[in-house]
Amino acid sequence: MPYELCFLLFMLGLYCAVVKKNMVKIVVGILIMEYAVNLFLVMLGYRHGGVAPIIDKSYLESQAALNNFVSSSVDPLPQALVLTAIVISLGSLALMISLCIRIYEKYGTFDITEIRRLRG
Amino acid sequence: MEQEQQNSGGVQKEEISNGAKGMTIIVKTISSWVKVLIFLFGIYIVLFGHLTPGGGFAGGVILASSYVLLMLAFGREFVEKDLPLVIVSKLDCLGALLFALIAISGFVFGGTFFFNFLHQKYHLGESLRLISAGTIPLSNIAIGLKVGASLFLVIFLLSTFRRDASSNK
């Protein structure tokens, strides 16, 4: 069930990025798509009734405690992937916003139907 | 008052802190105290990155946001005098070069890139304490420095654009 909602959010972001005419709205649509993918990635590692994957001194005492921890903790690898993906989307968002500002300075509008010097 | 001193042209620091630019004086006083706490919190998140959640990137964002708070409360020129852009951009490059240096020293001392030579070869400290896990805290510091400087530079430069100004990047 949560996976379908994630996919719905992705489709919503894609609709927004494709249909809207204002440049900033297109950028927001791309952001929503990225959030949806990050959410999907985090949900992949979830385990029902799991504990946070932070190890403590008490888990290191015996092998049985360590095995118990490993089998009941949430998968930490997707969390590392999401961290990297968030950093990448931050960089690309900064680039897109600065492009929007520069285009506004040159053309005077945010409307993409009026920014059509290159055609053919 | 101190406005008679340093009467060279432009905006002086004392004028700003006495209400010439930026927000009201309540905001300015509180934010100048809170900024130090935020900066300290950012350093804590960076340093304890191998024990608690956080690490280089999250700590760097908090470091940058402390200066952004200062920029919002006091105005852009004040922050530019406080922390010139040239120094921030050099700090940015320094952070990345430090990270590359850690990777290469893993190669020099251990045999492969990013090899955690402090932990696996020299066994510095016991596990789950502050000084442990080898080169990971050093990488966290380098990344925190770089991310903080980069994000501050990005937000500062984005706020400089204006419609009719001759902005050059």
Place this chain on the structure above:
Amino acid sequence: MSIPLPAFVAIPLATAFLLPMFGKQRKDAATVVANIATILLLLFAIACIGESGVYEIGKWPIPLGINLVLDGLSSLLLLAIGVVSAAVMLFSAGYMEQYTAKPKYLSLFLLMVAGMNGVVLSGDIFNLFVFLEIASLASYALVGFGCGHEELEASFKYTVLGTIASIFILFAIALVYGNTGTLNMAYISKAIQSSGMNAGLGFAMALFIVGFGLKAALVPFHAWLPDAHPSAPAPISAMLSGVLIKSLGVYALARVVFNVFGISLAVGWLLITLGILSMVIGAFLAIGQWDIKRLMAYSSISQIGYVVLGIGLGMMLLASGANPAWASLAILAGLFHMVNHAVYKSLLFLTSGSIEKATGTRQLTEMGGLARRLPFTRTTCTIASASIVGIPPFSGFWSKLILVMAAIQAHYYWIAAIIVFVSLCTLIMYLKVQRYVFFGELPENLSHVEENGGSMLVAMVFLACLCVLMGLLVLVPSLRDSILEPAVRVLTDGLKYSDVVMGM
């Protein structure tokens, strides 16, 4: 193995972050350092011919850590990237004097080279995504470098479309991780072999084809290329058209589809269809252009269609159980065409940059009769045009000949007919370029243009010599066995990639 593989990524990254320390006053020193870095990468790439190996980063064993894999396909692409980036960096030492922020350009350029090297060497699918993003972000910024009206518009279009493609690729990686539980390409391939394809993996394959197809500018996804390539500064157009769309698009597609997911008939026919559409539509749209760089950009789309057609034909022949010699001939043609196109298309864009710097215009109707004023540019442009059209003995002829031979040998005569027809269209479009730029009469305002000298000339002559000599790569058996055959064998062996990586 003699050279540590991370050096290919670490050297450009470290240099890219060292260069802004020089500042604006010492930009000549910065240019020299950047050139030394790219020439060093070329030497390393030449030293890695014929070797193969796996490098585990941080000495973590394979499923736990990230590894870098060098095999035949990677070394072929590293060589292509090294050659083109060294030549283009030399060219941009002279060309970029007209822009004010040159050290930033050099840093971004080196970041793009580091990203491309990382994509080619990576053995872990998420690491491939990270390096793909580094190269893409650097190229989005470089396309809009001049900050004029058209550059910013083209850069915005390219950024939006490229970011959407990257999000599709990330979604596909998430689906693959959810289904197999590992991120290493060798382990994913083993897991897919043992469990078979299900709906999630099929959807992931479709998303990969869309995402990498957009990066490679195949036809339904080509809309960004005709705007981005002309508006970029000329050395950046050469890099984008020469190596970026190949290493980020075609290489990643081939690696994922051949080595990770395995060969299938439907995907082979899909690649053939996309290739034929790109070839035909790119050629038709290019003939009517009057802007020299826009014409070359459409012709890039058409030539990438050749490469994807070759690879798709090979896959379809392997999957339908035909003679494997036919399949390896088709894949050899595709890969050789990829390397050829890297050399001559970047030479074409560099000559168009030289023309633009000398005359100040890009429209074909405003030029004419430049043959006597710009002799070196004219010679190199003619060599590159003859190569791309396919005139013997230049390099383009051999790759097109082998592709036609592969199609005829496999009894697909209609594919061979389409290839010959598109070659005729390519001939028409480059004859148009030659006639309008170099022959005809010289307009009044261009009567005092001068040849560009110095580093720009050296770079163009270097690439022109390579164009002439590249035909030897297929004709001389020893060169072919050491450079091209290992690459072909990596793709035809397909799923044995995982055995090779886990055994090393």
